[in-house]
Amino acid sequence: MNPLLEQFLSEAREFLQGIGEKLMQLEDAPDDAELMVELFRLVHTLKGNSGLFEFPEMTRVLHAGEDLMDSVRKGRVAYSQALADQLLDAMDFVGLLCDEIDASGHIDASRAADSARLAKDLRALIVLTAEASAAEANLAAAEVPPKVEAATPSQLPLADLPEAVRLEAFRRARDGDAAHWISYKPVEECFFQGDDPFFTARQTPDILWGRIVPREPWPPLAEFDAYRCVLEFQTLTAAPRRELDEHYQYMPDQVDIVPVDPLFFVIPQGNPNGGPVYGDFIDDVLPHLDTGDLDALKQAAQTMLELSNPELWLSSALRWLLLLLDSIPENKMALRTLIESLRTLTPPDWSALQPSVAENSSAEQATHPGVPPQPESSPLSDEDAAAVKSIFAAQRQILSFDDKPSWLQGRLKAVACVLVNCCKVSGDPDAQDEIEKALQQSLEAGSSTPLLTWLEVREEVQAEIEAEATARDEAAGAGRDTIQANKEPPSAPAPEASTPAATAAAEEGPRFGRRAEDTSATASSKSLKVDQVKIDRLMNLIGEMVVSKNALPYLAQRAEDQFGVRELSREIKSQYAVINRIAEEMQDAIMQVRMMPVSFVFQRFPRLVRDISRKLGKEVQLVLEGEETEADKNIIESLADPLIHIVRNSLDHGLETPEVRREKGKPASGTLTIRAAQEGDQVLIEIIDDGKGIDPNIIKRKAYEKGVIDEATMERITDREAVNLVFAAGFSTAEVVSDLSGRGVGMDVVRTAVEKVNGTILLESETGKGTRIRISLPLSMAITKVMIVESDQQSFGVPMDHVVETVRVPCNAIRTIKHSKTTVLRGNIVPLKTLNDLLGLHAEPQANADNEMAVLVVRINGDAVGLIVDDFHETVDVIQKPLNGVLSGLTAYSGSALMGDGSVLMVLNVKEVV
């Protein structure tokens, strides 16, 4: 597949997606002109692109869709549900075609009929609505030539065909070929499009007869326009339907292809002289027919024919009679009708016989598979299939004889002939070539092996197809889903492909949705679906790489200090710089792989908001912003539940009902904004509603009642701090009622979820105006910056997010208040805690030479706390690994990390420790 096509396919899928979305949006806002223009643009571009390739089926449907959208855009046609359905259907079809092209590189010719039907349906919508205005109706009619109902064979001007042609067609049909009448009416302006319809008609496969007729009376020469095509090309062909569809695939709306029952070719013609004399003949032969003495009948007819002038009507009828006797002797009805017609000298009316023809022919096939009316379209009944199978088995037996009689050649030919006919009947005319090739080889080699091989291969294929068919039947329930494989399974020709277009349209049109669904899963696109485990492994590997890379500076140091080779040390360092750069880039690249847009979470909100607001009887307008903001997959996923919770709360408790809102002078419909943005290495997500907000006083009281805060705190805290109490554990679990009922329910769950990924959450609210919740999250959790501290000769990591500052506090500046150590830092009292105590290490903190204590000031929930440690070290980037197994119970540590020198660093979970 060339790159252009590949690109087209991937773009086409995007367009289809876009078209689908736009149609959905239009359902909500049918009058949105901008949306309509956008939609039109999408369809238009897609159509244009499809024109680059040889996919007339696709272009045709899209073109019709484009015309329809154009009419809608210009207001000539109103947007409607039916219209959207039709368009979606068409787009499903296009998607299906895309998949087909992707899989096989081309579109199956049988799609042309579907495509024409869809295009017609789409155009019908234009015409339907445009009827209102006469002028426009004319315009539409000019664009869309009214499609003539597919003619039935009896209406065809078959009598115009020379008898020889009809005899030939009948014989071909008897031998298992198809018979199709094609009426090709090129559009009037086709010459301007560079078409040569005459050439197309001449190239019709397996043509038996053809003629050209004008479609309308010729105008006076002075007014005659040579460049307006008014010709109609009529042809009779013995080619199978599939080939015809393929040949006319660019103009299915301009051709009528009608399968012709061979009996309709039986039209005696000629000089009707000497009518009465024939009465005797009829009286003579009818008893023969009744008694089934066909030989006598034949004899009589032959004698009569020899005696008659070949120009006579009688002779013509007799020739037909002989042919019928030869080919379908068991169809007595037909023979009788033909003989009876001699009385009146009017051609027999085969359409009156049609029902019986149909009945007979199905009965006929079992015994005499010679004249299937439409070999292409007659899937064999079980009975017939069994018969064909047994015929094959018999041929196989014959071929298996290992004697070499002198009549071997004749035997081989006979077998091949039987096989060819059987294949034709079972709808597999293509096999003929293969059989003939095998026959040729057999004749040359003087052995039956090549034919036998062919037979065996075929049986295997057949068995496979059958197995598939049964499996498919079971899966699909109804056999409607006959998939049109490249190699047409002879036992299951697709009914859609062969039934005339008219009947297909008369039935409820085939739907493409299901098939599109089936295949969309396998449709390949540019993106790759990778198991997350694999990415995690990459992540781990790069982590180890970073660690071992970090060992290089140590090595350089050793080279210099221990061995005194400064030169080598420098070289190691420069190598390290290179590896460092690559490793960082690699890390970045892997990070990118894990990045996902927040739209992944956001996309479910429109539906959620719609459903909830409908249920609550509120009018809510959802605004999503910054959907393309990206963050690590884990972060995004961890965000999903808290966000849903918040949104639900906002809808339930934040936004008021339309009546209340109107009373308060706000617009009846509330607005809920969800906004994502990237700020530095943080992702900021805001959920803003313009509802009634949260009253801090009520929160304070509730919190006090629940014992979340004490009286002093209640007096002290600001309103801003108060509203954030909704996140406090214990606050939420209470059955908070009244007007802020449950506003905090589950909010501590939200907080916990956010904090789990090292995020923070903050709530701002203004009574009566609305609430704003800000969640800030790290872009990625993979890399953590930690500060290494030492205590009791052990190293610990403290996440930099928590670290406020590091200070050296003289021992005499540490006071003890009620058994707690504190110190004053720039006028603020900071409580001090010894890390050794917190971790249960029985050692006193070590002061440095100046008798100062190392204090690491961390912030926990907005409060500064000093941790007394022995010493500070550098900060490093580490990849934290969660503690597994028995260690996972240790809440004091958030994880472990490997250091450059190979040691393991335990990272403290500061919140838990303090």
Next chain:
Amino acid sequence: MPIEYKKNQAVFTDITTVEEAEGLLEWLQGKPAAKKVELAACTHMHPANLQVLMATKSRVASWPDDANLRAWLESALKFE
């Protein structure tokens, strides 16, 4: 030149293209009854030319040697 115009005869050779139709029509518009077309050497005719011949009921002086084309043209250009 796929169509060569003589006094009362137009001689078609090989393949006549769509561009010819205009000229052919012009030529035939004057006294179509007196004029004949010579198709023996013609192998394919663009339908625009064909419908000109049909509309003017042109008489055919010689049918194409190409049997297939001849059969088609006879269906269109044999006027009783």
